[in-house]
């Protein structure tokens with residue numbers, strides 16, 4: 690496991706960034722990264738906050754589900770993280786946060802619209818995944834069918850949180866940031882439109898009078 694320390698350090702840095710950006714409080718959420726040197730992942734265990742990850746408390750779990758000896762409990766999310774790595778070889782990192790703007794939209798049963806140029810380009814679509822059949826947290830059974838489509842890199846779990854996947858922790862975490870930012874922008878747009886009684890954005894065709902004159 691040559692890259693174990695590097696991957697642990699990357700996970701610690703990513704978790705701290707999520708915490709500092711308030712994408713995740715110090716309870717809940719999870720993140721993991723696949724090792725290049727073994728069929729295994731590094732994952733934050735249950736009960737360890739995003740701001741408390743250290744080289745000593747992160748867990749190593751093999752893709753067959755075997756957990757390396759650890760004083761910590763495995764995360765409740767371990768099953769869906771492993772399932773995503775089994776599902777797609779392009780997924781090398783998973784970042785799952787309970788970020789409030791995005792989770793608010795999902796809990797209202799509204800798929801976050803890809804409003805910004807950046808979201809259209811980087812994400813394309815953020816599917817909304819409902820609660821599990823039992824009404825509780827989503828498992829691989831709800832999550833896998835959505836991510837089977839290899840174009841999907843981000844999704845939002847109703848009453849739960851976001852998932853971003855990528856070829857590295859940094860890429861997966863950027864998605865977690867963009868999802869949250871887009872939900873915030875969507876909320877501002879929806880609120881402003883409602884306050885102004887608008888049902889359509891009806892944007893001006895030209896930015897300035899000079900643009901309009903140049904086009905005529």
Ligand SMILES: [Zn+2]
Nearest residue numbers: 717718849850
């Ligand atoms: Zn969660």
